[in-house]
Amino acid sequence: MRYILCVPVIVLLLFLLIGGGAEVLAMNTGFSTEPLSEDDVDTFLKNVNISVIEEEPKKRAIDCFAVNDDGIIAIGCSDSENKTVCIYTSEGEFQYGYRFECSGNFGVGFDKSILNIYFVRSDVAVAVNPDGGVESILKIKNTPENNVYWNNYVFLTRQKIRDVEYVLKNDIGVFNLFASSYSQLIITDESGKENIIYDVSSEQFLNMLVAFIGALVFMCLVASVVIREVIKLKRGNRTSQMS
Secondary structure, eight states: OHHHHHHHHHHHHHHHHHHHHHHHHTSOOSSOEEEOOHHHHHHHHHHHOOEEEOSOOOOOOEEEEEEOTTOOEEEEEEETTEEEEEEEOTTOOEEEEEEEEOSSOEEEEEETTEEEEEETTTTEEEEEOTTSOEEEEEEEOOOHHHHHHIIIIITOSEEEETTEEEEEEOOOGGGGGTOSSBSEEEEEOTTOOEEEEEEOHHHHHHHHHHHHHHHHHHHHHHHHHHHHHHHHHHHHHHHHHHO
């Protein structure tokens, strides 16, 4: 009789374990995560406003990238708070993409054909399918192990898949020293042949040149104002001394 009573208890425990772990198993990431409340999920998704894009947007400097086992590439870019992630083949052909809003940095990762978008400021991971549907959303725990994963995996600049290497680089001359994003994605196959499949070096050089000139003009204007004020102050001191 005792053993008969144990059977439904064991079945119930198995059900709870499987059911309780379903949400965690729904998204495969390298992070340790925890569930979000339904209210938090709804609020977050309304704020980021994720949508699918079917036509390739204007190419911008690369903030982050990821490659899956089939050689499909995700490239993340920023235009202020407007973010895009574009999906390309290994030949650089645009497939589809996502547009969303985010005030901070973000990273990307693949779980087969599912794209994981990692939001740094809010510590949230969102899994989206190729149609733009949200498969899962979880909270990324603030742990030392997760911090290592952010730096060493999510924001890596080099990835190797089946003897093919994918590398982010800059080719913007002297501005390479000041760049916080990347202008090129280069693929090197097993024979050592390089193929640049994404390149915004010219545009990035022009943008940084304009920014540099603008900063230089601003500093010159500030310096001229300071010099004039110093001269006025010296003249005022001389006048007071003479009187």
